[in-house]
Amino acid sequence: MTMDRERVLRDAAELLSRNANATQDEIARAAGISRATLHRHFAGRDALVRALEELAIRQLEEALDRARTDEGPAREALRRLVAESEPIAAFMAFLFTENQLFENGATNAGWERVDARIHALFQRGQEAGEFRIDLTPAWLTEAFHSLVAGGAWAVQAGKTAARDYPYMVSELLLGGVTRQDRPQDRPREPSKETRT
Incomplete structure (x- = not known):
């Protein structure tokens, strides 16, 4: 009987997403x-995690493709992403918590591709x-990754409903990233009393 590697990786990802300490x-x-x-x-676990990392990169690149991050207003592209x-x-x-992914400062080139695309969205x-x-x-790219992970943890812990995840992550991220041109957001001019 042959093993369906992709299915095994997806099953492992699903289990480890719920229980990061699951045994082999x-x-x-x-x-x-x-x-x-x-x-x-x-x-061993390290080899499995490396294979899972490749799967995650591929899935995230597919998510970036579906989100069409280079189309339309950047705010809407970010919501889609x-x-x-x-x-x-x-x-x-x-994966965010797996230390062995970043041993000796070595980073998978796939993460660099993913980050470059998210970086380009923020720059646009x-x-x-x-x-x-x-x-x-x-920095905004790192914030994106952190909020995605934090939102997932909140859903898993039952602190947030899964249906609220997209709204809560998008709105928190956009609330911090959106340019504000309202008078109260501009630096204040010194008052007449303090001007020399």
């Missing part, structure tokens, strides 16, 4: 295979005057 035995059971079969294809990321948010939260919004320019696109 539990992962194998969730995938409907023996531990020996799992080990033959993924020699948050909505498209929802199905893999818990999986992303799991800044250039169009939609987003604040005092926060770098690199």
Whole structure:
């Protein structure tokens, strides 16, 4: 019997999204295979996590494609991206906490591709005057990842309804990133009494 690698990875991702400390035995059971079969294809947790990382990158790139981040107003593109990321948010939260992904400062080139696309969305919004320019696109990209992971954790912990995830993540992110031109948001001029 041949193993469907993609299905095993998706089953492992689903389990680890709910239980980051699941054992190899539990992962194998969730995938409907023996531990020996799992080990033959993924020699230990590190190898499995590396394969899951590749799956996550592919899924996030697909979410970016579906979100059409280079089309229309950047605010709407960001909302689409948050909505498209929802199905893999818990999986992303799991990977976000896996220390071995960043051993010795080595980062998978796939993350760099993903980050470059999200960075470009924030930069486009800044250039169009939609987003604040005092926060770098690199920082906003990290904020995006953190809010996606945080939203997933809140849903898993029962602190937030799953149906509220897209709205809450989008609105918090947009509330911080949107350029405000209201008088109360501009730096104040010194009062006449303090002018020299």
